[in-house]
Amino acid sequence: MSGHSKWANIQHRKGKQDAIRSKMFSKLAKEITVAAKMGDPDPEKNPRLRLAVKAAKAQSMPKDVIDRAIKKSLMGDMADYxxxxxxxxxxxxxxxxxxxxxxxxxxxxxxxxxxxxxxxxxxxxxxxxxxGFDRLGQIDYPLSVGDADKVLEAALEAGAEDVETDEDGHYIYTTVETLSEVGDALDKSLGEASDTKLVWKPQxxxxxxxxxxxxxxxxxxxxxxxxxxxxxxxxxxxxxxxxxxx
Structure with missing residues (x-):
């Protein structure tokens, strides 16, 4: 893998999870607000907002926090980002x-x-x-959803480009354009992902x-x-x- 999972484990060992989680919620909320302001406040009509909400839910962000972030985009005094x-x-x-x-x-x-x-x-x-990087969609699943063969089969059926599995989880890669579509298909076959996002994957x-x-x-x-x-x-x-x- 590209070192992302090891890096996450190192951060965990450093005992910074609470601070990281708080900062993550803040950044996810900002992305939701900006996505809603730049497009439609309805996630079903706004692909970027839909992805931002999906990423927030994957990190267990409370629904009321997500709703507040969307409503904030409708305030006339909101800063331009x-x-x-x-x-x-x-x-x-x-x-x-x-x-x-x-x-x-x-x-x-x-x-x-x-x-x-x-x-x-x-x-x-x-x-x-x-x-030196590829811009891709990435969908993460824990090992508990099944073995590598099961995840690979589900990913390919959903239209994914590639799958990598290591001791920390399964990482499914898609094109930028198909991330939301593949994610929806995998929700049905594997359940809710632990993370869904756009990434720069090092070659x-x-x-x-x-x-x-x-x-x-x-x-x-x-x-x-x-x-x-x-x-x-x-x-x-x-x-x-x-x-x-x-």
């Missing part, structure tokens, strides 16, 4: 993509640049690292040593703690022996 993607290199030349939703582009650009600089990395131009990953992993963790933590940052994607993998020391 811009979607900006930053691309750069962290320690050891690791490629990093940062997606943001911001009402102050100068603030966000300054903050993101400072995080990279303090970590010994640097920002690049748009497209400088994303060419090649780079294993890192302990020192580099620690530097990258500090950089990613700083980025993810920023309220303007919606997601952070990287192309590094953490070997098991290194992960055990983090």
């Amino acid at each position: 811009a979607e900006i993607r930053y691309e750069g290199y962290g320690p050891n030349g690791i490629a990093i993509i940062v997606e943001t939703l911001t009402d102050n582009t100068n603030r966000t650009a300054s903050n993101v640049r400072s995080y990279f600089t303090k970590a010994g990395g640097n920002l690049g131009q748009t497209g400088s690292v994303s060419h 090649v990953t780079t294993e890192v040593d302990l020192e580099t992993a620690q530097k990258l963790m500090r950089l990613i933590d700083a980025l993810e703690e920023d309220d303007d940052v919606q997601s952070v994607t990287h192309n590094f993998d953490v070997p098991e022996d290194v992960a055990a020391q983090l």
Whole structure:
């Protein structure tokens, strides 16, 4: 895999789950509000909002919180948000993509640049690292839904592009355009997914040593703690022996 599941386990061991969950709810609510404002407040008529609501439900966000986020989009005094993607290199030349939703582009650009600089990395131009990633839909399921063969069969029948399974779960990949459709089909055959989202999947990953992993963790933590940052994607993998020391 691309290291995403190991990274989640490392965060869990660090005992930051409550803080991460609170921050995640805030970011999911922002995406719901922005999606509703940019399109129709009815998820059935707004594909982006539908996906945002589905992602929020997968993280057990309460219905009343989701409804409040949608209603907020109807308020005339709501700030205008811009979607900006930053691309750069962290320690050891690791490629990093940062997606943001911001009402102050100068603030966000300054903050993101400072995080990279303090970590010994640097920002690049748009497209400088994303060419090494594929933009895909990703649907996650726990191992408890069935073995790899069962999930693969269900995924292919639903129209998915690929499936990967490791010790932490099943990861089903779709095209951007078919994510919602495949997700609905899988809801019927496998039940509700643990996560549904658009991702940047690295074409090649780079294993890192302990020192580099620690530097990258500090950089990613700083980025993810920023309220303007919606997601952070990287192309590094953490070997098991290194992960055990983090």
